[in-house]
Amino acid sequence: MNSIAEAPTKAIITGEHFVVHGAWALATAIDRRIRVEASKSDELTVESDAYPGRHYERKSRPEIRPIFKVARKICEAEDFSPRVHLRVTSTVPPGSGLGSSASTMVAVAASISRLNGVQLAPREVVEYAMTGEKEIHGRPSGIDVAVCTYGGVLLFKMGVRPKPVRFPGTRKFVVVQSGQKRSTKRQINKVSEMKTKFPYLFSALGESASMVSQLARERIVAGDMRSLGKLLTYNHAVLSTVGASDRALDELVDLALSLGCYGAKLTGAGGGGSVVTVPQSGQEAQFMAALEERGFRSFEAVVPTSGVRSWLQ
Numbered sequence: 001m002n003s004i005a006e007a008p009t010k011a012i013i014t015g016e017h018f019v020v021h022g023a024w025a026l027a028t029a030i031d032r033r034i035r036v037e038a039s040k041s042d043e044l045t046v047e048s049d050a051y052p053g054r055h056y057e058r059k060s061r062p063e064i065r066p067i068f069k070v071a072r073k074i075c076e077a078e079d080f081s082p083r084v085h086l087r088v089t090s091t092v093p094p095g096s097g098l099g100s101s102a103s104t105m106v107a108v109a110a111s112i113s114r115l116n117g118v119q120l121a122p123r124e125v126v127e128y129a130m131t132g133e134k135e136i137h138g139r140p141s142g143i144d145v146a147v148c149t150y151g152g153v154l155l156f157k158m159g160v161r162p163k164p165v166r167f168p169g170t171r172k173f174v175v176v177q178s179g180q181k182r183s184t185k186r187q188i189n190k191v192s193e194m195k196t197k198f199p200y201l202f203s204a205l206g207e208s209a210s211m212v213s214q215l216a217r218e219r220i221v222a223g224d225m226r227s228l229g230k231l232l233t234y235n236h237a238v239l240s241t242v243g244a245s246d247r248a249l250d251e252l253v254d255l256a257l258s259l260g261c262y263g264a265k266l267t268g269a270g271g272g273g274s275v276v277t278v279p280q281s282g283q284e285a286q287f288m289a290a291l292e293e294r295g296f297r298s299f300e301a302v303v304p305t306s307g308v309r310s311w312l313q
């Protein structure tokens, strides 16, 4: 018997980077899922459509190592057999700012425990998944793993229980992929240099990011997408000031605004990756067609969407 777990990926709506330094951020799960199938095997092995071939723990490539780390950790802590084969299938390219690594770690933890007849509590999934995220990013805030586990829209601050943001109906975003990969770790270090150079300015910008995230939460609940868009564009300008953006992302934000969006910003670590936009209601398809004409891939993210789920097959 095999077990399957599927975790959503995510988009950070406001507050990335500053969240690593203690600010509030707002993030949403998106329904582009990563699927991990776990089956009993002779030894711990991984297959991933992003990195073809069968991967073994001893000579694993760096991108796969965090998966082994989470698998080992959970098997040791829960007394599960580590003779497991994991097959990872993704609908999101790695390095696109949509939390594919966090989603994978969450689905790995959920699928291994389900294979052993255990359904972990969400906070346990978060804890195991974080061991892999730390291996990748050095010092992740935990926002990605939290939102990929719990789903929905979360207001998040390090060290505080994430606050689910509930609202009636759905809200629509369009996520645009720049097509450029980047390293989250490098981006975090780059932005952190700004903190060392200008500590007071950085701390004031962090406070403003917290305020923007609180206001964005209110506007999402109220369904006031026009004001939400303005908050996103403001947040992009601040992220750009601290070095998280690049010319391609700035141009994508400008393009989204010129095509009538209420707002747009980079999402995730920046320096490549994706842009999250707030299209005018009813204009989503037209906006995406205009992007396609210019060679950009995009998809609609309807939120809220559910968190990780697992089952036996």
Ligand code: PMV
Binding pocket: 012, 015, 016, 017, 018, 019, 020, 096, 097, 098, 099, 100, 137, 139, 140, 141, 142, 143, 144, 184, 188, 267, 268, 269, 270
């Ligand atoms: O690179 P991504 O999409 O996983 O985004 C990371 C978000 C950061 O705030 C830059 C880092 C973090 O751990 O919060």
